[in-house]
Structures are given as C-alpha cells and as structure tokens.
Amino acid sequence: MVDRKERGEGEVPAPPWRRSRKPAQPRRQLSQDLIIDTGLRILDAEGFDALSMRRVAQELDTGPASLYAHVAGKEELLELIYDRVLGEIRLPERDPARWKEQLRAYALEVHRVLGAHADVARAALATIPTGENSIRAGEFLFGLLVEAGMAPREASVAMDRLSLYIVGDAYEASLHYARMRAAGMNDPEAYFESFVGHIAGYYRAIPAERFPYLVKHVDDLIADDGEQRFRYGLDLILDGIEARMPRDP
Numbered sequence: 001m002v003d004r005k006e007r008g009e010g011e012v013p014a015p016p017w018r019r020s021r022k023p024a025q026p027r028r029q030l031s032q033d034l035i036i037d038t039g040l041r042i043l044d045a046e047g048f049d050a051l052s053m054r055r056v057a058q059e060l061d062t063g064p065a066s067l068y069a070h071v072a073g074k075e076e077l078l079e080l081i082y083d084r085v086l087g088e089i090r091l092p093e094r095d096p097a098r099w100k101e102q103l104r105a106y107a108l109e110v111h112r113v114l115g116a117h118a119d120v121a122r123a124a125l126a127t128i129p130t131g132e133n134s135i136r137a138g139e140f141l142f143g144l145l146v147e148a149g150m151a152p153r154e155a156s157v158a159m160d161r162l163s164l165y166i167v168g169d170a171y172e173a174s175l176h177y178a179r180m181r182a183a184g185m186n187d188p189e190a191y192f193e194s195f196v197g198h199i200a201g202y203y204r205a206i207p208a209e210r211f212p213y214l215v216k217h218v219d220d221l222i223a224d225d226g227e228q229r230f231r232y233g234l235d236l237i238l239d240g241i242e243a244r245m246p247r248d249p
Contacts, residue, residue, distance in 0.1 A: 030062065032070040036080045040117070043081060047178055048119035053077070078123040083131025085120050088113045091140045099148035099245075100238055106141060107166055107234050114170035118177040121170035149246040158241050165237060169230050196222050 028034060038059050043051050053074055057064040071077045089109055095102060114121045129138075138159070145155035180191040200222050208215040224232070 030066060030070060035067055035071055036084050039077050040081050040084060043119055044117055047181060048122045082120055082123040083133045085113060085117050086133035086137055089137055094144050094147060096147035099144050100242060102144055103238060110166050111170060111230060119174045121167050121174050124167045125171060162237055173226060
C-alpha cells in the first residue's frame with residue numbers, strides 16, 4: 001500500500017469544531033518533598049490564606065485525598081513548610097567569645113530568611129517548631145548563650161523572647177504585604193509610603209491640646225523604616241541579655 005506522503009497528499013485537517021487535545025503529561029510521583037515545595041510556592045506567590053490541601057492538590061493535578069498519605073493535614077504542612085524555610089538559615093561555628101556579635105548576626109539572618117517568604121512567619125506563631133532545621137537553629141542559639149556563661153534556664157527564656165521578637169516582626173511585615181496585595185499594589189515602597197502618610201496625616205489632625213507630644217513629634221514617630229526599627233529593638237534585647245550575662249563566665 002502506497003503511503004499518502006509518497007503520493008504527495010496532505011493530511012486531512014481536524015474539523016474546526018473539534019477541540020485540539022494537548023498531549024497528556026505524565027503525572028509526577030507524589031512525595032512529601034514535592035508537596036512541601038508546592039505549598040511553599042503557593043505561600044510565596046499567593047499568601048498564607050490561599051494555602052490549603054485542596055489548592056496544593058489542584059497545583060499537582062491530583063485529589064486532596066492523595067496528599068494525606070504524605071502529610072496529615074494543613075497544620076502539619078505549615079510546620080513542614082516553615083522548617084523547610086529555616087533550612088535556608090546560614091549558621092557559623094559558635095564562638096562564645098563573640099556571642100553578642102554572633103547573636104546579632106543570627107537574628108538578622110533569620111529576619112532576612114523570613115522576610116524572603118512574606119507570609120511564612122504566620123506559621124511559626126503559637127507553635128514550638130520541632131523540625132530538623134528548627135532544632136538545628138535552636139541548638140546553635142541555646143548553645144551559644146550557655147557557652148557564653150548564661151545559666152541554661154535563663155538562656156532558654158532569652159532564646160524564647162529573642163525568637164518571638166524576630167518572628168513577630170516578620171509577621172507584622174506579612175500583614176502589611178497582605179494588605180498591599182488586597183489593595184492591588186505590588187510596590188512595597190509605594191505602599192508603605194502611602195500607609196505611613198495616612199497615619200501621619202491623621203496624627204496631625206488630632207487635638208493638639210489633648211495629645212501635644214504625638215502632634216508635635218509626628219515626623220519623629222515616622223522617621224525610621226521597618227529595618228531600622230527592627231535593628232533598634234534587636235539592640236535593646238541584646239543589651240538586656242548582656243546585662244544578665246555573668247561577668248566571669
């Protein structure tokens with residue numbers, strides 16, 4: 001039998017009312033790592049409230065029930081995502097002789113990592129992280145304070161308060177990003193300039209005879225940006241820890 005191509009005949013086109021079908025893509029093998037990666041990608045792109053087991057399943061072209069063989073539910077997924085993010089933290093070798101310098105560097109590093117994933121800090125509140133990367137960071141921080149001479153019980157509280165300060169600041173920033181997205185804006189600097197401008201305008205309009213200090217010093221109240229305020233608060237905490245550190249460790 002002679003082939004149509006050999007006879008110089010063209011292919012018969014499909015009728016215009018028939019939809020063309022894309023070639024089927026092979027499904028990826030589900031795994032916990034793939035689910036975590038997908039969840040983190042959704043969290044980064046769409047925010048905390050968009051993340052759900054159903055949304056992850058939709059992204060992976062599968063049903064939500066298939067995810068539960070790897071992750072117990074949204075709460076566990078959030079814990080796993082948060083621990084994955086903490087894996088990005090760069091930790092040096094502990095040097096208790098430079099504990100304050102290393103503590104400051106650690107706090108700035110964690111703040112940087114959480115800030116790179118705007119909404120992930122919300123997953124850390126009201127929980128005690130138990131993932132491998134969480135434990136790695138905790139061992140560094142707690143060990144640094146103890147090796148510097150602080151009593152373990154006091155070091156545990158200092159670690160807890162410092163961690164809460166870092167996460168809380170990152171969480172506040174995530175709320176601003178959520179409002180920015182809701183307002184349809186994508187320029188953080190423009191959003192914050194607008195937000196602070198509205199606050200300043202309101203403070204200038206309140207009765208000066210009742211609130212003289214707030215009205216008089218509005219410019220001072222809004223002078224520093226979020227990063228400057230975080231560093232100032234961090235120094236307050238570090239100075240407080242230093243005041244409680246034994247003089248002769």
